[in-house]
Amino acid sequence: MRVAAVIPCFRVRRHILDVVERALGQVDFVYVVDDCCPEHSGDLVSEHCNSPKVRVIRHEINQGVGGAVTTGYVAALADGIDVVVKLDGDGQMDPDYIPSLIAPILAGTADYTKGNRFFDIDFLRDMPPVRVFGNSSLSFINKISSGYWNIMDPTNGYTAIHASALRAIDARKLAKRYFFESDMLFRLNVVRAVVRDVPMPAIYGDEQSNLKIGNVLLDFPKRYLKNFFKRFFYNYILRDMNIGTIETVLGGTLLVGGTLWGIGNWISHGIEGEVTPVGTVMLAALPIILGSQLLLAAIGYDIYNVPTEPLQKIQPPFIKVASPRSAAIPTQT
Known part of the structure; x- marks a missing residue:
């Protein structure tokens, strides 16, 4: 060469x-x-x-x-x-x-x-x-x-x-x-x-x-x-929709949604001078926890998906x- x-x-x-x-x-x-x-x-x-x-x-x-x-x-x-x-x-x-x-x-x-x-x-x-x-x-x-x-x-x-x-x-x-x-x-x-x-x-x-x-x-x-x-x-969308796509989209949605919903309720109850109910806190925490776990799983899939076959050998059409x-x-x- x-x-x-x-x-x-x-x-x-x-x-x-x-x-x-x-x-x-x-x-x-x-x-x-x-x-x-x-x-x-x-x-x-x-x-x-x-x-x-x-x-x-x-x-x-x-x-x-x-x-x-x-x-x-x-x-x-x-x-x-x-x-x-x-x-x-x-x-x-x-x-x-x-x-x-x-x-x-x-x-x-x-x-x-x-x-x-x-x-x-x-x-x-x-x-x-x-x-x-x-x-x-x-x-x-x-x-x-x-x-x-x-x-x-x-x-x-x-x-x-x-x-x-x-x-x-x-x-x-x-x-x-x-x-x-x-x-x-x-x-x-x-x-x-x-x-x-x-x-x-x-x-x-x-x-x-x-x-x-x-x-x-x-x-x-x-x-x-x-x-x-x-x-x-x-x-993860154009070329292939796989488990990594689902984990990322669903995990991100749950994490952001749970966070925003929890913050919104915390502010609302604070304005009214009330203590945020335990049930409300748990309803906010559950999607945050699930979303975090799904995103960690998505990262694991992305690590597994690192390219391993050189282009100089396969030359994809x-x-x-x-x-x-x-x-x-x-x-x-």
Whole structure:
């Protein structure tokens, strides 16, 4: 299989040449995507890298890390690349781990692999505590949203994907900025791609993250919620109505209905200065308890329903394959 690395560039001038050089030792081709970098990282690579295995693609308008990676994906598909690795240009991702990252894909046991910094406690010693807490919280929320209950560290951007899975999703619909990694997992679940975690540490040095915590708190929750409802519709209503559908709908209805009815009666009796009758409390508690149990059962079914058969082996005929030409490639050299 032909393997390529896509390296999005934005304010990475100090690290990009070293990252490209080390990546060339592990892959067959490198796509450097200059995302309208104010430091002109793409020009730096063009000036110092004469290898025919390196292509620089330039964005005239900044599109964010997701937009830059998508451009690289489209170019790789057009060139017939089999496996595409996403590698940041700031030096946080060690290219020497690429063989471990792509091994499950080459073995035919996965369509998409990603780094997991939470596998070993030693991997977390150098990670700032705020990042440990934030990524742990996002991991649980992402499990519910994407349906990949076997995946940890969803915001880890060190990933690899097989061309069959990349063709199965519409790259134009991927989130353009920092929600890109989480959105990718949602879209891979919809097409039933197999995802695997690969343990590896992160490297923290003098690089500066462009991600703002405030943007995460305001933007990510609504995106996770939207993806959850879309996934539920696709997997549990449109394509198949099963016991998980019944448990979710009935459990949610009982839980919300019991809660609202109980609160309403509690407020009503409080206004009248009366104590809420025990029977009323029990009538509110019963649907809440039943609803909670049904939702737990639905989660159990969803965990059991995690994709296990790689797309690269089965190539389902019902999947709409996106053309490599479906997204325009910006000016490139």
